[in-house]
Amino acid sequence: MSQLKVGVIGAGSISGAHLGAYAANPDIELVAICDLNEQRAQETSAKYGIPNVYTDYRELLASSDAEAVSVCTWNNTHAEISIAALEAGKHVLCEKPLCKTVEEALRVQDAVRRSGKLLQVGVVRRYASNTDVVRRFVDAGELGDIYYAKASCLRRLGNPGGWFSDRERSGGGPLIDLGVHIIDACWYLMGRPKVKSVSGNTYRKLGNRSNIQNLSFYKAADYDAERNDVEDLANALIRFENGASLFVDVSFTLHAKQDSISVQLFGDKGGAELEPELRIVTERHDTIMNITPQVDHLSFDFVQAFGREIAHFADSCRGLKETLSPVEDGVELIKMLTAIYESAAIGKEIHF
Ligand SMILES: NC(=O)c1ccc[n+]([C@@H]2O[C@H](COP(=O)([O-])OP(=O)(O)OC[C@H]3O[C@@H](n4cnc5c(N)ncnc54)[C@H](O)[C@@H]3O)[C@@H](O)[C@H]2O)c1
Numbered sequence: 001m002s003q004l005k006v007g008v009i010g011a012g013s014i015s016g017a018h019l020g021a022y023a024a025n026p027d028i029e030l031v032a033i034c035d036l037n038e039q040r041a042q043e044t045s046a047k048y049g050i051p052n053v054y055t056d057y058r059e060l061l062a063s064s065d066a067e068a069v070s071v072c073t074w075n076n077t078h079a080e081i082s083i084a085a086l087e088a089g090k091h092v093l094c095e096k097p098l099c100k101t102v103e104e105a106l107r108v109q110d111a112v113r114r115s116g117k118l119l120q121v122g123v124v125r126r127y128a129s130n131t132d133v134v135r136r137f138v139d140a141g142e143l144g145d146i147y148y149a150k151a152s153c154l155r156r157l158g159n160p161g162g163w164f165s166d167r168e169r170s171g172g173g174p175l176i177d178l179g180v181h182i183i184d185a186c187w188y189l190m191g192r193p194k195v196k197s198v199s200g201n202t203y204r205k206l207g208n209r210s211n212i213q214n215l216s217f218y219k220a221a222d223y224d225a226e227r228n229d230v231e232d233l234a235n236a237l238i239r240f241e242n243g244a245s246l247f248v249d250v251s252f253t254l255h256a257k258q259d260s261i262s263v264q265l266f267g268d269k270g271g272a273e274l275e276p277e278l279r280i281v282t283e284r285h286d287t288i289m290n291i292t293p294q295v296d297h298l299s300f301d302f303v304q305a306f307g308r309e310i311a312h313f314a315d316s317c318r319g320l321k322e323t324l325s326p327v328e329d330g331v332e333l334i335k336m337l338t339a340i341y342e343s344a345a346i347g348k349e350i351h352f
Helices: 015-024 039-047 057-063 075-087 102-115 131-137 175-188 301-315 327-345
Strands: 002-007 028-034 053-054 068-071 091-095 119-121 147-152 196-202 233-240 246-252 260-267 270-274 277-283 289-291
Touching: 002 015, 002 301, 015 028, 015 039, 015 068, 015 246, 015 301, 028 039, 028 057, 028 260, 039 053, 039 147, 053 057, 057 075, 068 075, 068 301, 075 091, 075 102, 075 327, 091 301, 102 119, 102 327, 131 260, 131 270, 131 301, 131 327, 147 175, 175 233, 175 246, 175 260, 175 270, 175 327, 233 327
Parallel strands: 002 028, 002 068, 028 053, 068 091, 091 119, 147 246
Antiparallel strands: 147 260, 196 233, 233 246, 260 270, 270 277, 277 289
């Protein structure tokens, strides 16, 4: 089987995870790299030995022989670049979130259907091995009916600055950036129930706290603390048509003692904790059991999860597998996220 030829659009922070996984995969050949910042694109080309370098993604789509592309750019460009790539006959791995608005999401979905090409949404936690373990328990019915999920990702200091904190380019703050991952992990494991209503709150109380010294955090490639018009905390309650509910809270900055992440699912036969460490909770012979699966990665392992996501993408491009994260799921996630922002803005529950 010949190698799948891949191009990467956007050569900033997260592109390293894509490029590293592509480079390590013997079934894939990296053929093109593009970034608005030419020096960044050239440095990436040199590091990974990528032959074709572009500063305009349209040229990459028109003249490189890439069969598939990763879209690793700012959120406000995901829809435009993905649609153009699909129309140029390329398969697309689009970083999360799929885009900024429901209208854009529907246009991307339409382009997928028209082109017959694959678009995989980069909700990388679906591909992590701890998620895979829980999914097997869920699929075997061992948690029973999952009626409640609770997800939290609180950074005390972690506004990445630059485009992340510029609402025009990002679409929002921690909710669209971090919330998308943990809402998706729960929703996916709950069996993707239909949303009935959403009630959310957002707060801008602390700013980006760029005054804090001696504590490092994730930053955009072009870090800039000047602009910050996104929320620093969001919470939401999502109700589903099957009666299940999901409670979530996320922050970029918060007066919390430490950063924390937890993702929990509760069913009528058992429970599961995906984060901070994989556990299955159940009852046997009138005794409560907390089961610790013996696996290499009890929590989300960044490098391994990207490797699995990218291997799955390549197999799906070749028709060997079905993607775990199709465009339709990206659309539903954007509906949930935008409804939370809308609910927070008007102070009322949104009914779907
Ligand atoms: N899956 C994850 O865990 C994860 C983690 C971080 C970021 N992300 C996502 O990845 C994307 C990029 O985030 P990042 O942290 O790498 O940001 P970044 O700012 O570090 O890098 C983005 C790069 O895109 C380039 N760019 C922007 N518009 C472009 C265009 N039209 N054409 C070519 N290049 C363009 C910028 O010059 C920059 O180099 C975002 O959508 C973000 O949500 C995902």
